[in-house]
Amino acid sequence: MNLQQAVPPRSSANGFGRRRVDRETGARMDDNRMHSGKPTSPNFGLANGSKVGGVAGPSHDRLIYIMTCLVGQRVEVLVKNGSIISGIFHSANADKDFGVVLKMAQVIKDGSIKGQKPFNDTVKKPQTMIIPSRELVHILAKDASLSSDDGHAREKRNDLLIDSVISHPHHVEVERELERWIPDEDVPACSELENIFDGTWSRKWDQFETNETLFGVKSTFNEELYTTKLEKGPQMRELEIEASRIAREIEGEETHDHHLAEERGIYFHEDFDLDEESRYSAVRREADGGRYEENENSFLDAHNMETFGDSFGSAVSRSYSEVLSKQVSSESLASSTCLSADEDSQIPADKDAHVSGFTDHVTWPSSDSLVKSSLFMDEKNRLDDKMTKDQDAEKILLNECRDRIISEEAQTSKSEDVHPSTHLKGLSPSAVTYDPPSSDQINKCPAGESSDSAISGKLTSANEAVNTSLRPGCSTSSTSEHVGSGSVSGGPLSPSSSVGSLSSEKSTLNPNAKEFKLNPNAKSFMPSASLRQHTPASDGSFYYANNISAAPHMHGISMGIGIGPTFGGHHPVVYSPQAAPLQSPQAYIHPNGPLYGQQMILGQPRPLYYMPTYPAEMPYKGRNF
Amino acid sequence: MDGANGEEFAVGCILAIETTLGDEFEGQIITYDRPSNILVLQEGATKAGTGRNLRLLKANYIKDFTLLGRGEDPLDLKKCYVDLPSIQAREEAALRQAEVEAERIGIGVTSEAQSIYDALSKTLPVYWDKTVIVVMKEVRVCSPYLPENVSGGTPAANERVKKVLELERKRLQVRSPGQF
Numbered sequence: 001m002n003l004q005q006a007v008p009p010r011s012s013a014n015g016f017g018r019r020r021v022d023r024e025t026g027a028r029m030d031d032n033r034m035h036s037g038k039p040t041s042p043n044f045g046l047a048n049g050s051k052v053g054g055v056a057g058p059s060h061d062r063l064i065y066i067m068t069c070l071v072g073q074r075v076e077v078l079v080k081n082g083s084i085i086s087g088i089f090h091s092a093n094a095d096k097d098f099g100v101v102l103k104m105a106q107v108i109k110d111g112s113i114k115g116q117k118p119f120n121d122t123v124k125k126p127q128t129m130i131i132p133s134r135e136l137v138h139i140l141a142k143d144a145s146l147s148s149d150d151g152h153a154r155e156k157r158n159d160l161l162i163d164s165v166i167s168h169p170h171h172v173e174v175e176r177e178l179e180r181w182i183p184d185e186d187v188p189a190c191s192e193l194e195n196i197f198d199g200t201w202s203r204k205w206d207q208f209e210t211n212e213t214l215f216g217v218k219s220t221f222n223e224e225l226y227t228t229k230l231e232k233g234p235q236m237r238e239l240e241i242e243a244s245r246i247a248r249e250i251e252g253e254e255t256h257d258h259h260l261a262e263e264r265g266i267y268f269h270e271d272f273d274l275d276e277e278s279r280y281s282a283v284r285r286e287a288d289g290g291r292y293e294e295n296e297n298s299f300l301d302a303h304n305m306e307t308f309g310d311s312f313g314s315a316v317s318r319s320y321s322e323v324l325s326k327q328v329s330s331e332s333l334a335s336s337t338c339l340s341a342d343e344d345s346q347i348p349a350d351k352d353a354h355v356s357g358f359t360d361h362v363t364w365p366s367s368d369s370l371v372k373s374s375l376f377m378d379e380k381n382r383l384d385d386k387m388t389k390d391q392d393a394e395k396i397l398l399n400e401c402r403d404r405i406i407s408e409e410a411q412t413s414k415s416e417d418v419h420p421s422t423h424l425k426g427l428s429p430s431a432v433t434y435d436p437p438s439s440d441q442i443n444k445c446p447a448g449e450s451s452d453s454a455i456s457g458k459l460t461s462a463n464e465a466v467n468t469s470l471r472p473g474c475s476t477s478s479t480s481e482h483v484g485s486g487s488v489s490g491g492p493l494s495p496s497s498s499v500g501s502l503s504s505e506k507s508t509l510n511p512n513a514k515e516f517k518l519n520p521n522a523k524s525f526m527p528s529a530s531l532r533q534h535t536p537a538s539d540g541s542f543y544y545a546n547n548i549s550a551a552p553h554m555h556g557i558s559m560g561i562g563i564g565p566t567f568g569g570h571h572p573v574v575y576s577p578q579a580a581p582l583q584s585p586q587a588y589i590h591p592n593g594p595l596y597g598q599q600m601i602l603g604q605p606r607p608l609y610y611m612p613t614y615p616a617e618m619p620y621k622g623r624n625f
Numbered sequence: 626m627d628g629a630n631g632e633e634f635a636v637g638c639i640l641a642i643e644t645t646l647g648d649e650f651e652g653q654i655i656t657y658d659r660p661s662n663i664l665v666l667q668e669g670a671t672k673a674g675t676g677r678n679l680r681l682l683k684a685n686y687i688k689d690f691t692l693l694g695r696g697e698d699p700l701d702l703k704k705c706y707v708d709l710p711s712i713q714a715r716e717e718a719a720l721r722q723a724e725v726e727a728e729r730i731g732i733g734v735t736s737e738a739q740s741i742y743d744a745l746s747k748t749l750p751v752y753w754d755k756t757v758i759v760v761m762k763e764v765r766v767c768s769p770y771l772p773e774n775v776s777g778g779t780p781a782a783n784e785r786v787k788k789v790l791e792l793e794r795k796r797l798q799v800r801s802p803g804q805f
Contacts (some may be wrong), residue, residue, distance in 0.1 A: 062636075066665055066679065068707045072716030082646060088719045098683070106724035126727050133661070137646060137686050144679035289727040478665035 067092050078137040084109040097133030141556040639693040675781045741770050744793035760786050
């Protein structure tokens with residue numbers, strides 16, 4: 001019978017009581033002999049298994065089914081003496097007794113010898129083993145799949161080689177438990193390593209010298225090969241001092257960038273919330289320019305807080321609002337809230353108008369000499385010169401301008417900040433870029449004293465424009481301070497000083513952003529394919545392939561032809577070099593729309609510009625050049 | 626025979642069994658075959674997925690058992706199809722795999738030798754020649770697998786094998802002190 005074939009004759013079952021391979025090779029040979037006669041293919045005669053005893057049909061069937069499912073899987077067989085044999089399930093005798101045949105089997109746990117595996121236990125080669133029924137205690141199949149479906153799935157999964165499979169981890173011994181390194185007691189020399197770099201620039205230690213001493217290595221390093229040669233002249237000392245001062249200034253600056261802060265040794269009190277990842281690894285994402293804005297905002301806020309206390313902000317904001325509501329013309333309000341900076345040329349014009357308007361409305365205190373609005377116009381020209389604003393000057397102005405709200409053309413105003421600038425100053429569009437004052441100057445605030453004229457504007461009648469108008473796009477300075485001039489309590493403000501921030505409430509607008517102005521010459525943005533279908537081509541540019549423009553009079557038609565296939569799938573990507581940029585980009589073509597109808601628009605052979613409009617939810621992150 | 630024989634095992638019951646050998650396990654009955662006295666249990670009854678341990682236990686080794694509960698028939702009779710060819714293929718694949726793994730095992734070598742062989746095989750191509758480890762087809766390391774037993778091959782290769790052997794021995798010593 002099939003069944004019997006798979007299993008060695010019962011008579012020799014006894015012989016296989018030694019299915020556990022002994023140390024001696026003799027037993028091994030016996031086994032080898034025995035299994036050679038077995039067919040390699042599994043014996044599926046089991047399925048036809050005789051129903052001994054007739055009863056237990058369904059149960060028996062189940063057993064057969066399970067055994068069949070197990071074929072080919074690795075199982076562990078526990079035998080009577082406690083040993084465990086691991087092997088691939090090959091076949092079993094489902095008759096009266098339940099003997100199993102395992103291929104490539106070996107004893108993995110020796111039950112006869114208690115305790116650890118003996119040191120000089122020889123390794124056995126796996127072979128086919130037969131476990132007679134009476135020895136068998138149980139068969140354990142780990143992660144067995146019982147249904148064919150599962151098996152297929154698993155096999156498919158196994159087809160994917162994962163690293164651990166490839167590297168055969170079972171060969172690798174388990175690494176020992178890792179312990180944290182604790183320096184030994186007797187390692188005194190290491191202490192030098194710790195403080196060797198304590199001084200930021202210790203000129204006492206020469207690595208090359210040390211190297212040569214220790215190892216006899218002669219170095220050919222010449223620093224000047226890699227850096228600019230320092231001129232060591234009589235000016236050296238002064239230059240060094242100056243450089244150190246500047247360095248100190250920079251390093252001492254307050255920053256809200258955590259990385260910079262850490263470098264400089266500034267520890268935020270709220271730092272405990274940050275875990276290692278956010279401190280050293282994570283990418284900090286903010287809106288474009290947001291970083292500046294954030295820094296400036298907080299920076300300025302900090303300054304403001306320092307100088308004026310917490311209540312100031314609210315007070316000023318309130319006053320701002322009041323004035324704003326009264327005075328602000330729609331334009332100015334709009335402009336004030338408009339945080340995008342615009343080109344310089346635009347601003348002055350607007351501002352001038354505003355300024356003059358404002359001067360009518362507002363009587364500005366003129367504590368000191370405030371430049372009159374008439375002078376304002378001149379300021380524009382001078383604005384470029386105004387650069388730095390000292391903090392003290394700002395403070396003066398702030399103090400004086402406290403009660404005044406300066407509604408200012410938006411450009412410079414940074415809506416978020418509560419800016420103490422209360423003085424309406426002529427807007428200096430060219431903006432005075434306001435450099436963040438160094439911290440050590442903050443407290444220098446001679447009251448009533450006009451510091452830089454540039455700064456206080458009002459201070460000198462020099463008509464120095466108050467640099468309050470800060471060009472938001474200009475980065476660093478921001479806002480508000482604009483304050484600039486203004487004596488709050490004082491007399492009429494001179495419109496010369498540009499007013500900064502308007503609204504005190506924080507808005508979500510980015511004060512540093514430039515106002516969007518359509519640039520007809522801008523390069524078109526090629527949206528992703530998904531956008532293509534829906535974007536009506538507004539005025540914009542649209543590039544078509546070279547060959548199309550070759551036939552001028554057939555322009556429209558060739559466009560059609562060209563466009564059809566070209567743009568059927570995606571936007572054109574080729575720019576026709578012979579076409580000059582279109583000055584008035586009113587012509588547009590919807591790539592999928594009717595092309596012929598728009599021939600008239602095309603007129604001369606010129607590139608058609610196609611600029612897709614963006615869906616509302618997609619912020620325009622491009623730049624207008 | 627012990628009492629296990631006389632009981633009717635219902636399919637789907639969850640039992641906690643203790644064997645005469647001292648093993649304890651729980652599982653859900655898949656089937657019980659009276660002629661062969663085999664109880665088929667499925668362990669990890671609550672676990673979803675295909676990874677469950679299957680235990681075919683000879684019922685006469687059951688010392689004691691407790692009925693933990695009753696469950697449904699773990700075998701879905703509608704799905705019980707045996708795909709013979711795939712099973713055969715699976716077995717062949719498993720055998721091939723096992724043979725490959727068996728190649729690395731030396732015949733009649735000590736486990737110390739086998740450990741050294743395994744350690745060397747991590748970075749060097751090695752194979753067994755009876756009880757001699759052959760590295761890079763040239764360098765031979767014979768028992769007792771000490772650095773001085775390294776012979777053959779180019780001086781460079783020889784040196785390299787010696788070094789690796791030393792290091793591996795050291796590492797093995799750290800891991801299982803007293804053995805080497």
